[in-house]
Amino acid sequence: MAKTKVFISYDYQHDRDMKNNLIKESRRPDSPFSINDVSLNERIPEWQQKAREAIYNCDVFVVLLRENTHQATGVLREVPMAMQLNRKRFQLREKGHNPKPIVNARIKSTHP
Numbered sequence: 001m002a003k004t005k006v007f008i009s010y011d012y013q014h015d016r017d018m019k020n021n022l023i024k025e026s027r028r029p030d031s032p033f034s035i036n037d038v039s040l041n042e043r044i045p046e047w048q049q050k051a052r053e054a055i056y057n058c059d060v061f062v063v064l065l066r067e068n069t070h071q072a073t074g075v076l077r078e079v080p081m082a083m084q085l086n087r088k089r090f091q092l093r094e095k096g097h098n099p100k101p102i103v104n105a106r107i108k109s110t111h112p
Contacts, residue, residue, distance in 0.1 A: 003034040007058035007087075009079065011072035012039065018064045018094065033060070048077065055081050063105045065093040070100040079105050 006026070010019045019039070026035040038054040051074075055061060061082035069075055079102055082089050089105045 004032060005057065005059045006033045006035050007038070007055050007061050007078075007082070008035060008064060009061065009075045009082075010064035011066060011069045012074060013072070014068045015064050015066050018066065022062075022064065022092075047074075048081075051078055052081050052085070055087060056085050058087060061087040061089045061105075063089070063091040063102050065091040065099050065101065066097060067099045070102060075102060079103075 008019055008022060010016075016039075019037075023035050023037055025031060026033055036054065036057075038050065044050075055078065061078075063069065063075060063079065079089070083104055091102060091105045093099055
């Protein structure tokens with residue numbers, strides 16, 4: 001059975017540990033999803049085009065949600081891309097945290 005391809009959108013400055021934990025989970029043999037880590041830094045001129053291509057090639061778009069995510073400019077640009085490309089979208093937040101949600105991405109609580 002093919003694994004679900006996931007694109008992760010996250011606050012590059014604050015949430016790499018949460019991203020790395022999710023990637024680690026995706027590498028388990030019984031994981032139903034795979035992640036192609038395309039961590040992009042906004043200082044790279046072509047990052048938006050690379051992000052759009054990666055989102056296009058995914059099945060599901062996931063926002064890793066923490067306290068600063070609602071201010072992360074990369075996340076705020078990637079969510080509309082996922083909407084335009086009609087990708088399934090949702091947000092994961094850490095257990096015990098209650099961050100501000102991102103508009104136009106569904107919320108689902110989980111603990112990585």
